[in-house]
Amino acid sequence: MATRVRPSSKRCAVIGGSGFLGRHLVEKLLDRGYSVSVFDIRQSYELPGVTFYQGDLCDKQALLAALKDVSLVFHCASPSPASDDRALFERVNIQGTQTVIQSCIESGVQRLVLTSSASVVFEGTDVKNGREDLPYAKKPIDYYTKTKIEQEKLVLKACDKQKGFLTVAIRPHGIFGPRDPQLVPILVDTARRGKMKFIIGDGTNLVDFTFVENVVHGHILAAERLRADSPICGKPYHITNDEPIRFWDFMSQVLVGLGYPPPRYHLPYSLVYGLALLLWLLSVLLSPLISFKPTFTPMRVALAGTHHYYNCKRAKEDLGYTPVVSLKDAIARTVESYPHLRCEA
Numbered sequence: 001m002a003t004r005v006r007p008s009s010k011r012c013a014v015i016g017g018s019g020f021l022g023r024h025l026v027e028k029l030l031d032r033g034y035s036v037s038v039f040d041i042r043q044s045y046e047l048p049g050v051t052f053y054q055g056d057l058c059d060k061q062a063l064l065a066a067l068k069d070v071s072l073v074f075h076c077a078s079p080s081p082a083s084d085d086r087a088l089f090e091r092v093n094i095q096g097t098q099t100v101i102q103s104c105i106e107s108g109v110q111r112l113v114l115t116s117s118a119s120v121v122f123e124g125t126d127v128k129n130g131r132e133d134l135p136y137a138k139k140p141i142d143y144y145t146k147t148k149i150e151q152e153k154l155v156l157k158a159c160d161k162q163k164g165f166l167t168v169a170i171r172p173h174g175i176f177g178p179r180d181p182q183l184v185p186i187l188v189d190t191a192r193r194g195k196m197k198f199i200i201g202d203g204t205n206l207v208d209f210t211f212v213e214n215v216v217h218g219h220i221l222a223a224e225r226l227r228a229d230s231p232i233c234g235k236p237y238h239i240t241n242d243e244p245i246r247f248w249d250f251m252s253q254v255l256v257g258l259g260y261p262p263p264r265y266h267l268p269y270s271l272v273y274g275l276a277l278l279l280w281l282l283s284v285l286l287s288p289l290i291s292f293k294p295t296f297t298p299m300r301v302a303l304a305g306t307h308h309y310y311n312c313k314r315a316k317e318d319l320g321y322t323p324v325v326s327l328k329d330a331i332a333r334t335v336e337s338y339p340h341l342r343c344e345a
């Protein structure tokens, strides 16, 4: 059985620690007695026990300062998937991750835990109970996914037991929870603009939505089991709530919890996908003249209308992972955490 690392004697760094997942991770690490250095392009809070280093992860000198005396690094920084800035994704997720790896090695960091994404195998078509041995998407649906694939490959390839530099990748899916700036706010904004009346497709597609505390739990288990003699070195792990749910049931539960009506009318998937593609093309062609961002992007339509749920048996076996918060409780806690987004009518 794997021996637990004694956290109290450990100092770790969280790259992207000001973000949604990063901050939850920092809070749990502090609870477990770690002292934490946060490296992020912005500082969004202050906490006792946390030292902030503000900088761009592509800047090696800035990173080296943050990694001094650190033996464990979590890398959970990325540009938002809502962006379609190819150059930014390539710079941060690919070149930046190379810089993170080099800086870790130069600083004597022994363990690197990457936040990857289960979407690295998603091509816009159904993934049912997908395991980690599925091939990477040959045609990734966007630059975010394309660069997350390259990022994961780089980190896993860098694992070197001889040199004492161990790496592992966590692949969460559809993270949600208090302070998420993405899923619930976008959903509510769409509902407030009267655009959440329709279900794309027949509404039976199953999807994983993963509560942020379960994702954090997976990261910490991986970090504490990452030793030269463990089977997890250089491998990716799916971390989900292990309770796939119909995409539209999940959206409806959140909407109803916040006082909005659930979507009711069905629209054919191919029609909506075609329209989303057309709108996206128009937004690109017209970008020199006007700037508009369609709500229903091809990527969101694909995510809303297909099955994408993943098997986390490998994490259960190798990491001893089981979700710590059920989907029912997670939805209730999430809804409660957004009083300002409740329907006022």
Ligand SMILES: NC(=O)C1=CN([C@@H]2O[C@H](COP(=O)(O)OP(=O)(O)OC[C@H]3O[C@@H](n4cnc5c(N)ncnc54)[C@H](OP(=O)(O)O)[C@@H]3O)[C@@H](O)[C@H]2O)C=CC1
Pocket (backbone or CB within 6 Å): 015, 016, 017, 018, 019, 020, 021, 022, 039, 040, 041, 042, 055, 056, 057, 058, 075, 076, 077, 078, 079, 080, 092, 096, 115, 116, 117, 118, 148, 171, 172, 173, 174, 175, 176, 181, 182
């Ligand atoms: N949310 C989800 O559903 C899923 C997320 N993931 C992965 O989880 C990780 C965390 O995601 P999440 O917490 O949602 O995202 P956030 O955007 O909330 O957090 C990412 C943080 O990284 C920062 N950052 C971006 N670029 C740089 C840079 N060049 N140098 C330093 N810091 C930078 C961001 O700053 P700023 O906000 O200013 O850009 C932000 O503070 C990401 O790697 C993402 O790919 C994987 C699966 C699902």
Ligand SMILES: CC(C)CCC[C@@H](C)[C@H]1CC[C@H]2C3=C(CC[C@]12C)[C@@]1(C)CCC(=O)C[C@@H]1CC3
Pocket (backbone or CB within 6 Å): 081, 116, 117, 118, 119, 173, 174, 175, 182, 183, 186, 187, 190, 295, 296, 300, 303, 304
């Ligand atoms: C307008 C509605 C049809 C949809 C609103 C909700 C969406 C904003 C979210 C539903 C699934 C989410 C998701 C992600 C972002 C937010 C959603 C599209 C990711 C792309 C985030 C980054 C990842 O690595 C994969 C996620 C898949 C699910």
